[in-house]
Amino acid sequence: MKQLTQVSASLLLLCALAGMAAPGSSVTVSELLPRDHEIPGWGVYANTLLYCPKPDDFTEIYDGGFELYTDNGAMEAATQLYKGMETTAEIVIHRMKTWEQSKAFFRYWLKQRDPKSLINVPAITNDSFVAREGRTTAGYLWRGAFFVTVKVNTTGKDSERVTLAFLKLISKKVGA
Numbered sequence: 266m267k268q269l270t271q272v273s274a275s276l277l278l279l280c281a282l283a284g285m286a287a288p289g290s291s292v293t294v295s296e297l298l299p300r301d302h303e304i305p306g307w308g309v310y311a312n313t314l315l316y317c318p319k320p321d322d323f324t325e326i327y328d329g330g331f332e333l334y335t336d337n338g339a340m341e342a343a344t345q346l347y348k349g350m351e352t353t354a355e356i357v358i359h360r361m362k363t364w365e366q367s368k369a370f371f372r373y374w375l376k377q378r379d380p381k382s383l384i385n386v387p388a389i390t391n392d393s394f395v396a397r398e399g400r401t402t403a404g405y406l407w408r409g410a411f412f413v414t415v416k417v418n419t420t421g422k423d424s425e426r427v428t429l430a431f432l433k434l435i436s437k438k439v440g441a
Contacts, residue, residue, distance in 0.1 A: 293316065293318070294316070294341050294360050295314060295316040295343035295358075297343075297358050297411070298343055298345045298358060298435075299345075299347070299435070303434060304347075304430050304434060306350065307348070307350075307427065308347065308349065309346070309348075310345075310346040313344075313345055315343065315344045316343045320339060320340060323335060323339070323342055334370075337361070337366060337373070338366030339360070339412070340359075341359065341360040342360075344356065344358075350417075350419065350423055350427065352417065352418045352419045353417075353418050354415060354418065354427070356413070356416075358411060358413050360411055361411070363410060364409050367408075367409065367411060370407070370412050371405060371412060375394060375405070378394075384402070384425055392406060392408060393407075393432050398416075400419065401416050401417065401418055401419070402417045402424040402428045404429065404432045406435065406436060408439040409439055411439050413432065413435050415428050415431045
């Protein structure tokens with residue numbers, strides 16, 4: 266009986282780890298984007314959704330530099346523009362080949378930031394950060410095989426709050 270319990274526990278652990286490799290894999294990255302007014306006060310800009318089901322399509326989102334994403338394992342991407350607070354926000358979600366690539370790419374972006382630009386806001390986990398990038402507030406998140414960026418085109422406490430709200434919502438949708 267003890268051996269059966271150990272085998273069951275091992276199987277549960279393996280199933281859990283397998284689920285971490287590509288959480289939400291039955292959905293497209295575009296389905297993880299916030300819906301219109303899902304964040305109070307923030308609506309979707311009409312006709313701004315761009316969905317790229319394969320890396321060859323990333324030129325729809327990026328005007329150069331998409332190789333940085335494909336070279337780091339991005340397989341699928343979607344972006345959407347939002348309006349609120351008399352400004353705009355852009356969210357881009359990538360599905361990477363593996364969670365390890367997602368985490369490594371997140372760390373790459375974190376290392377690119379001047380530590381002084383990092384904003385001390387309540388973190389979701391150790392898997393996200395918010396920073397000032399010129400006149401923009403930017404949030405970054407890795408969760409499972411997903412890498413997310415949120416860019417709000419202003420700075421200040423309200424933009425920090427909404428950046429974090431977008432990150433939390435997407436993190437919850439991914440569910441890892």
